[in-house]
Amino acid sequence: GPLEEMSIPLYFGWFLLSSVQDKVRCTSMDFLKTLDTLEAFKKHMTDFTGKAEKEVDLEQYFEAKGTLHCTTKFCNYGKAEGAKEYVQNPAVQDFYGSTFELSLSALFVTPRTVGARVSLTEEQLKLWPADAEKEAESAVPAAASLPLGSRAHVTLGCAEGVEPVQTGLDLLQILALQQEGQQGELVEEMELGPLTYYGEGRWLLSLREPICAPACFSSFYK
Ligand code: ACK
Numbered sequence: 001g002p003l004e005e006m007s008i009p010l011y012f013g014w015f016l017l018s019s020v021q022d023k024v025r026c027t028s029m030d031f032l033k034t035l036d037t038l039e040a041f042k043k044h045m046t047d048f049t050g051k052a053e054k055e056v057d058l059e060q061y062f063e064a065k066g067t068l069h070c071t072t073k074f075c076n077y078g079k080a081e082g083a084k085e086y087v088q089n090p091a092v093q094d095f096y097g098s099t100f101e102l103s104l105s106a107l108f109v110t111p112r113t114v115g116a117r118v119s120l121t122e123e124q125l126k127l128w129p130a131d132a133e134k135e136a137e138s139a140v141p142a143a144a145s146l147p148l149g150s151r152a153h154v155t156l157g158c159a160e161g162v163e164p165v166q167t168g169l170d171l172l173q174i175l176a177l178q179q180e181g182q183q184g185e186l187v188e189e190m191e192l193g194p195l196t197y198y199g200e201g202r203w204l205l206s207l208r209e210p211i212c213a214p215a216c217f218s219s220f221y222k
Helices: 002-006 018-035 039-043 083-088 090-095 141-145 165-179
Strands: 011-016 069-074 099-109 113-119 153-159 185-190 193-197 203-220
Touching: 011 018, 011 099, 018 099, 018 113, 018 153, 018 203, 069 203, 083 090, 099 153, 099 165, 113 165, 141 165, 153 165
Parallel strands: none
Antiparallel strands: 011 069, 011 203, 069 153, 099 113, 099 203, 113 153, 185 193, 193 203
């Protein structure tokens, strides 16, 4: 009935504790600030601006999207496929309200989004829907053949007019290229790790030391 549907949230996910939110935002801002000064980035600036002469200020280009979190299941108040089944998953019930340590293993930037890749542990994967990657197939055809958890990310910002659901799709696209054997172009060793360019404005910074982010498994209603 309708009451039952109302108790299902917009989404479930891990919500980064506030202390680490600031750290992650700072790291991401520093990365964007450095990236847009690099000659290699300037060379591919038209990926972002569409025009050769125009400069881009990446810190202004993306807007933040609320509290930092890693979505596990987008439920849309019960209207999304598999939402009711997800709520009934014993792991979801058992772990609701528990704190986890997420490992942020890379930062990525595209003309649409900036985000952090989350590398999930076996335990964390118990909260990951089996079809999360497959659901992205219409946008990223190779998505279904990527390992479970590949889509896990924290959205750090979106370009004007871009919805945050795009961040996970951008990540899947980069991982699909890697899986196809595209190594990307190693641009340089940054302080935080190697920076790789995958064409079409797609940049990936692998963190030499992943950021450990304590996060609470919970849900969001608007
Ligand atoms: O940045 P995100 O992971 O992308 O967090 C937000 C959150 O749910 C609230 O909008 C994500 N989201 C939105 N629509 C979908 C969808 N169809 N599939 C998966 N995640 C989604 C969005």
